[in-house]
Amino acid sequence: MPRTIIQKLWDSHVVSEPAGAPALLYIDLHLVHEVTSPQAFQGLRDRGLKVRRPDKTFGTCDHSTPTAPRDLPIIDPIAKAQVEQFEKNCREFGIPHFGYLSNRQGIVHVIGPEYGLTQPGQTVVCGDSHTATHGAFGALAFGIGTSQVEHVLATQTLLQRKSKSFAVHVNGTLRPGVAAKDIILALIAKIGVGGGTECVLEYTGSTIRALTMEERMTVCNMSIEGGARAGLIAPDDVTYQFLNGRPFAPQGAAWDAAVAKWRELPTDEGATYDHEVSIDADALEPMITFGTNPGMGISINGAVPDPASISDAVERETLKKALVYMGLEPGKPLAGRPVDVVFIGSCTNSRMSDLRAAAGVLKGRKVNPKVRVMVVPGSQQIKREAEAEGLDKVFRDAGAEWREAGCSMCIAMNGDQLTPGQYSVSTSNRNFEGRQGKGGRTFLASPLTAAASAISGTVTDPRTLVG
Numbered sequence: 130m131p132r133t134i135i136q137k138l139w140d141s142h143v144v145s146e147p148a149g150a151p152a153l154l155y156i157d158l159h160l161v162h163e164v165t166s167p168q169a170f171q172g173l174r175d176r177g178l179k180v181r182r183p184d185k186t187f188g189t190c191d192h193s194t195p196t197a198p199r200d201l202p203i204i205d206p207i208a209k210a211q212v213e214q215f216e217k218n219c220r221e222f223g224i225p226h227f228g229y230l231s232n233r234q235g236i237v238h239v240i241g242p243e244y245g246l247t248q249p250g251q252t253v254v255c256g257d258s259h260t261a262t263h264g265a266f267g268a269l270a271f272g273i274g275t276s277q278v279e280h281v282l283a284t285q286t287l288l289q290r291k292s293k294s295f296a297v298h299v300n301g302t303l304r305p306g307v308a309a310k311d312i313i314l315a316l317i318a319k320i321g322v323g324g325g326t327e328c329v330l331e332y333t334g335s336t337i338r339a340l341t342m343e344e345r346m347t348v349c350n351m352s353i354e355g356g357a358r359a360g361l362i363a364p365d366d367v368t369y370q371f372l373n374g375r376p377f378a379p380q381g382a383a384w385d386a387a388v389a390k391w392r393e394l395p396t397d398e399g400a401t402y403d404h405e406v407s408i409d410a411d412a413l414e415p416m417i418t419f420g421t422n423p424g425m426g427i428s429i430n431g432a433v434p435d436p437a438s439i440s441d442a443v444e445r446e447t448l449k450k451a452l453v454y455m456g457l458e459p460g461k462p463l464a465g466r467p468v469d470v471v472f473i474g475s476c477t478n479s480r481m482s483d484l485r486a487a488a489g490v491l492k493g494r495k496v497n498p499k500v501r502v503m504v505v506p507g508s509q510q511i512k513r514e515a516e517a518e519g520l521d522k523v524f525r526d527a528g529a530e531w532r533e534a535g536c537s538m539c540i541a542m543n544g545d546q547l548t549p550g551q552y553s554v555s556t557s558n559r560n561f562e563g564r565q566g567k568g569g570r571t572f573l574a575s576p577l578t579a580a581a582s583a584i585s586g587t588v589t590d591p592r593t594l595v596g
């Protein structure tokens with residue numbers, strides 16, 4: 130029977146599948162960071178357990194890690210304790226990791242692919258909801274909770290109910306000024322934040338095939354924001370080219386054998402899915418969110434929707450409440466609204482191509498003096514590469530801050546945050562109330578839109594600045 134890649138990955142990792150109970154899945158790669166691992170390690174200690182496969186576990190600090198110069202001490206005592214405990218745990222349990230002062234440290238979903246830890250055909254887990262990023266390589270990648278982190282540390286397996294399959298077909302050519310971020314924001318606006326519930330998404334179609342690995346990661350990253358458990362893209366030559374030669378990728382004959390195996394992963398002709406949706410890439414415009422969940426998105430020249438036009442009472446109330454929090458009036462466009470901060474970074478959009486896109490807009494221009502613009506590379510490796518290309522100079526000359534790697538203002542737990550009432554255009558993935566700081570208000574968008582907004586100081590369609 131023809132199988133989807135989702136089914137193939139499931140079949141090749143099931144240890145046992147008792148009727149009426151969750152299956153036990155073997156895990157190939159477990160990534161850990163400082164926020165969701167401390168209690169898990171403590172749990173192991175309390176029970177006298179070891180980490181079952183330290184060689185399949187990898188750590189980095191990113192969330193509470195400050196993005197100020199690394200020669201400064203960590204000021205926030207909670208962040209300092211978390212980072213120190215994380216490094217201590219990794220040392221004690223023999224887990225390879227990139228600590229605070231490592232020159233390879235970075236956001237967990239950036240460093241996995243960067244060092245070739247993430248590979249096609251794997252099951253990947255991390256105590257983090259954006260683990261689906263690794264699905265861009267044709268891996269089945271789930272975000273898990275802290276008690277599951279402990280379970281995986283102890284057993285290298287995960288209890289998991291089988292997911293439904295959901296094909297997202299994206300066909301056509303993205304127009305100039307429209308980015309991978311706009312595909313995923315448009316998808317979530319279409320299916321809603323619960324649209325992918327219980328599903329693993331498979332992104333397919335000519336547009337997806339034409340995306341670079343970095344763009345594919347941007348798309349997969351936000352699968353969870355559409356309610357899905359995971360999201361993935363079947364591997365192809367683009368995937369293999371990206372991986373070949375990376376430090377943890379197979380080498381020599383082992384590489385050839387791995388690629389031969391990976392080529393069997395794509396969905397078989399005739400396989401069927403539980404759900405399907407189609408997106409017309411030719412018709413996509415730059416997207417921006419106006420509300421307090423990532424599904425509240427519109428095209429950049431669209432108007433903020435009117436609760437009065439919504440028939441469902443619950444949805445109407447949710448929208449009303451969101452507009453009050455955001456301080457927005459229905460029926461008005463977002464374009465042209467002043468913003469206070471522009472944040473370019475996060476596991477969604479902090480890789481080289483994102484920085485190049487933003488730099489392309491900012492080069493030779495100045496950011497609006499009323500706006501704080503932060504550019505935060507996803508990893509120390511990206512930071513070095515960007516500096517070698519002179520991108521840091523482009524950002525600084527334009528009046529933007531160029532910071533150390535980490536989650537930064539994606540999540541206000543490292544000192545980078547909005548003050549109450551401030552508006553940001555952010556390339557991150559969540560616009561929940563208070564996400565970027567108490568009372569802060571977030572418009573999610575692509576790096577192009579963020580950079581264009583930095584220059585004008587208002588929400589701006591990047592097509593007014595790029596060809």
Ligand SMILES: CC(C)[C@H](C(=O)O)[C@@H](O)C(=O)O
Pocket residue numbers: 164165192256257258259272540
């Ligand atoms: C802190 C962490 C648990 C959290 C997550 O699970 O995703 C964070 O990464 C986020 O993006 O909200």
Ligand code: SF4
Pocket residue numbers: 191192236237238257259475476477535536539540557558
């Ligand atoms: S960058 Fe943001 S979304 Fe990504 S792992 Fe960090 S906090 Fe979570």
